[in-house]
Amino acid sequence: MVSHSGLITVMQRAVRKAAPRLRRDFGEVEQLQVSRKGPGDFVTMADKQSEQTIVDELKQARPDWGMVLEERGLVEGDPDKPRWIVDPLDGTTNFLHGIPHFAISIAVEDPRGAQGKPEITHGIVYQPLTDETFWAEKGRGAWLHDRRLRVSARRHLDEAVIATGIPHLGRSDAARWTSIYARIAPEVAGLRRLGSATLDFAWLAAGRYDGFWEDDLDVWDAAAGILLVREAGGFVSDFRGQDRMAERREYLAANGELHSKLHKLVGGALRG
Known part of the structure; x- marks a missing residue:
């Protein structure tokens, strides 16, 4: 079993709590309430509910952290603390058309990263339908569940x-x-x-x-x-x-x- 930080545990808990509702709504995609947010950019009730579930989980774990949310924009927090960057449903058009290829994404941005600049230190991408959890911590590698990931070695x-x-x-x-x-x-x-x-x-x-x-x-x-x-x-x-x-x-x-x-x-x- 690969060990990871408490932050990855928090992120995994958040995406897994949001996932069942997404799976259920995906199975009833024709009955979803849909509104237009802009050209080619649809928002579903599933999207908003997924975001709310994730926000609730992350706020409970780190109440003083700010957030950057796809649906609600910027939520201010302690400027000296990291902040969450959340996409509750990436691939919304796929979702609405019954195409089983979409994900939840959460990242942590530390305002005091290398050279004093903000940098991403933790990230997770979760595919609810395949139950695949891709996660990474800065300096500790990238993983799919417990399997270490490496980019392709192809040269041509x-x-x-x-x-x-x-x-x-x-x-x-x-x-x-x-x-x-x-x-x-x-x-x-x-x-x-x-x-x-x-x-x-x-x-x-x-x-x-x-x-x-x-x-x-x-x-x-x-x-x-x-x-x-x-x-x-x-x-x-x-x-x-x-x-x-x-x-x-x-x-x-x-x-x-x-x-x-x-x-x-x-x-x-x-x-x-």
């Missing part, structure tokens, strides 16, 4: 399967994505778009994917996933190879060898 693009997010309904820059796609697609073994960025990161950490790129992601879509990939030995950067992902809302991830090759292709696309 023609062997690689790359995940991405395709622009839809005004999200992201379609012309830029098309340019990047045109550079990457002819070089790789396959491309996948399954509709959940948090699971894209988790699957990359587990070696199921060999690389990933997407832009226009929010912090709750990526925070836990970045830690998973890095603790599994991978690299994550923005499209320019820098560590300004949240600022630029763009993410490029792979093992070291493939990251370098993908970065060159993306850079060529950006330069036109």
